Amino acid sequence: MSAAIARPALLRRALPALRNSNNSLLPVLPSRSFSSTLLRTSPPNTSSPTPDYATPDPSRPTHFGFETVTEAEKRERVAGVFTSVAESYDRMNDLMSFGWHRIWKDHFVSSLNPGFFPLTSSPDPRTAPQHILDIAGGTGDIAFRMLHTAHVINQNPNVSVTISDINPAMLSVGKQRAQSQLPASQQAVLNFVEANAENLTSTKPLGASPDAPTQKIPDESVDLYTVAFGIRNFSNIPAALREAHRVLKPGGIFACLEFSKADKYPLFNEIYKRWSFGAIPLIGQLVAGDRDSYQYLVESIERFPSQEEFRDMIVDAGFVVGGKGYEDLTGGVAAIHKGMKPRRV
């Protein structure tokens, strides 16, 4: 990110955009005077010869659960996991989390308040068009909530959502759910797109033939980018963050809901880990007939960076974050991270 981002004038201009008063996009900032502890930006680029992790490299090592594999192999094996779990995914989510994932998703979406768009240049923020890109959107849980909040609660019909996922099996379940659960007005503004989050220059509508031309999600075309329980499965997270930054408009918001670390509460953390590693693969075996996929899911949670490490990756990708940059849910079992693509000076 440019060193100019750290200039006080720009920070002052960015501050109102980060303010939260029920209709906000970013966590609450205290009203005391602004200081560098309240808004994080990446340090000036010193051009150090660090490896370019944001450029995908199929042969670079990464991890698949506790195993070390190449980026290409991880992509293939993650695809296998989600193809295998697609049909049982929604039922298993409820069983594994005792329904808590619904509460986290509700909170995530209401904290973003889609449909009320105070940063718009339109005269009325309640009718302003807003385009939401739900990455790794799977079977549609986040996208459906976004549409409900925008169209029904905020009464803004000018909000559209693209659900994007690398896995057509997950998207197909999502499309069937949309057809059976959403009113026609919401189905009309919902698109399903096959794409690898690490490269949004090459996407296809769900169901397009293999030789159909690919499409690029244009630069600066998205108002709100969401990713829920998806990013830990990516082979190259910096590449995905770079793509998020590319497709977002200046002032647009990156928002991520992901499993995280509950280690601030050691006893609770111990019980949670015993449950995860002991029960979840077993439930996967009994209910979905697939122990290995659910073993991967718990291992991938364990391998995901801490709240602070992930926050720093978001800042490194060029976003500004308010406060500490994340919100813990259920003691840190999950966390919400948000960042804003800076507006131009």
Ligand SMILES: C[S@@+](CC[C@H](N)C(=O)[O-])C[C@H]1O[C@@H](n2cnc3c(N)ncnc32)[C@H](O)[C@@H]1O
């Ligand atoms: C645990 S599911 C989450 C689905 C949905 N967001 C939710 O919260 O219910 C993770 C999703 O990430 C998708 N995924 C994994 N790697 C991906 C990638 N590189 N690009 C896009 N989607 C990916 C999987 O196909 C799967 O649908």
